[in-house]
Amino acid sequence: MIVEDQHLMRLALVHELQAAIPACVVHAAATIATALELIEANQFALILIDPGLPGYDPRSEMDRLKTISTVVERTPAAIHIVITGAESAQEWEEVRTIGVAGYIAKNSLKPGTMTAILQSIADHGCCVGLMHETSMSPEVYHAVLSxxxxxxxxxxxxxxxxxxxxxxxxxxxxxxxxxxxxxxxxxxxxxxxxxxxxxxxxxx
Amino acid sequence: MIVEDQHLMRLALVHELQAAIPACVVHAAATIATALELIEANQFALILIDPGLPGYDPRSEMDRLKTISTVVERTPAAIHIVITGAESAQEWEEVRTIGVAGYIAKNSLKPGTMTAILQSIADHGCCVGLMHETSMSPEVYHAVLSxxxxxxxxxxxxxxxxxxxxxxxxxxxxxxxxxxxxxxxxxxxxxxxxxxxxxxxxxx
DNA sequence: GACGAAAGTGACGGCGCTGTCCCTATTTGC
DNA sequence: GCAAATAGGGACAGCGCCGTCACTTTCGTC
Missing domain, CATH: 1.10.10 (Arc Repressor Mutant, subunit A)
Incomplete structure (x- = not known):
């Protein structure tokens, strides 16, 4: 299951997940309410969650943790990965104690990285991807090219x-x-x- | 040109833009520094910019506005659209005064919406898309389906x-x-x- | 019992992307 | 000068997705 409020990012995460796990079924929710509905109706093996959901103050550390713990508590059988746009090493330490296996900054999440993340969790039990300040070179995209x-x-x-x-x-x-x-x-x-x-x- | 630090979102924006404008060339930058490089080397007609870039405090309204105005000032010929994850009606009023034509919340940006946004700017000179609290119904994606x-x-x-x-x-x-x-x-x-x-x- | 809605199956041509193979000029460097 | 690298073009089979057409069977209802 993916919990993420931004449509395009949610879509992108779905694709990343599908690329990493062949023939999987992905459920997606844009709000906590929808996510809780899904949790009651399904058993999930893997949950990606973005704590910056509408209705909560993304600046409030308490709201962010509450969002995460609400989901984690109700899905003890699942592996949880936090995907956040405002990452902090301290927050990772906190969510780790409540059973979150991965903490990935949206900044460091590139196409195709999901496989490595899941592998890392399978091998070491956890995976952290904080911001890469790699000063990316500019990219050019031409619509006429495949x-x-x-x-x-x-x-x-x-x-x-x-x-x-x-x-x-x-x-x-x-x-x-x-x-x-x-x-x-x-x-x-x-x-x-x-x-x-x-x-x-x-x-x- | 697209200025956005999150890889997946940047990619998604590129696709949205290409879908809205056939046969276009899109340049993408992940940081202000890269964006300024591109600005010096090219003439852009349309610029999408996310003020929440690394190196700046996304909580600081001053940093956000500075990011935007830095780009806007150096590209007077372009149409500017702000794409933000933390939108506020007040910020829209502020960026509007410095020449920004569009202010779109990432929340409200759905696949295929870009065409309507550009059309609205062409017709009325501006376009605002603040958050939709539409309590989306859950989505299911099956990897085996086209x-x-x-x-x-x-x-x-x-x-x-x-x-x-x-x-x-x-x-x-x-x-x-x-x-x-x-x-x-x-x-x-x-x-x-x-x-x-x-x-x-x-x-x- | 008849009729229509729904389900289940098979097949076809078109199109774009992919990956391969072949052939020919022109330029560059040793 | 000669050989390698570069530029340019044309053709092909495989594959998946798309849109279409045709046929059979089951179920529910009137």
Missing amino acids: PREQELVQWMMQRPANISRKAIYDQLGEHLNIDAASAERYYKRARAKLLKFGQLPESL | PREQELVQWMMQRPANISRKAIYDQLGEHLNIDAASAERYYKRARAKLLKFGQLPESL
Whole structure:
């Protein structure tokens, strides 16, 4: 079950969870009230919860903890992971004592990370992901490109000047489990598309 | 350009924007520093910005406004929309005076809403979306279903007892621009899949 | 008993994304 | 100059999703 008030984030969490756990059933609630309804009707194995729900003051540590403990108390059989936009090491210590297994900052939650989180909980019993201040490089998204093409372009734009494109193709081939030649083909198709639509960045 | 620190939300916003504006190019930044880099290198027509960035205190109204005004001042040609997780009517009044056209709560931002937001700004010059306390009904997502099938199941589960399924098929056909008969087949295929995987909810 | 609503099954063409294979110019570097 | 890297194009099969069409059976109700 996922308890998260922001529609888009809830959707994203559903997808992350489905990507991490094949053939699973995910229930989602936007409010505590809805979550409690679901808890009474179902047995959940895993619960993601964001303590910043409407109706409660997200600045109040008490409200946040109450939200979490309310859910945790009623689902003793489930594994609980807190997904928060305003994380603090202290809060993690507190929720840990009431039985929460994971504490993840929304900041540090990237696409595909869910698998690692669940694995970590399975191995060590808990998982913490506080904020990464990694000063991300800028991202560019072109609507005319398919996801694969988009990914190829992203990689290629980050290529240091002294590395040959061929080397990138090899890296990508290994990373995506495809032929380096196919990676080359993708990049070329992507480039052709961008050229066609006049969206070609200078960094080519 | 999108300025948003949470990876998943940033991704979701990119998709929303691409869905609303065909064949567009979207740049995304996770920090103010990255955003300012992008501003110096590009001319943007539309900027979505979340004031709750790392390095600033999201509780401090001053930090939030500074984040916004920093970006707005340097991009006078762009339309600015604030996307915030902690909205307040007062903050909207303040950012409005410095030239922000839209103020949308993450709470009220649903998949597909971006088109309406942009349309509203085009028509009236501004758009406000504060929190909807609509006490959403619970959602269920089955990984084995395709998006269409998922949607059909969702609709069917919300069916009041006194409405025939046939009526739902008609509604759906109209809503999705497909044959009511096709909607029927989708539902049946979805049901067959759930049955096969033992994931059939009682509400069938 | 007849009729319609609902359930269950099978099949088809179209489309886009993916991954592969092949062929040809042009440029770059040694 | 020659070889490797780069740029550009065309074609193909596989797969999943989408939308459509057709057929059978069961159930409830009038």
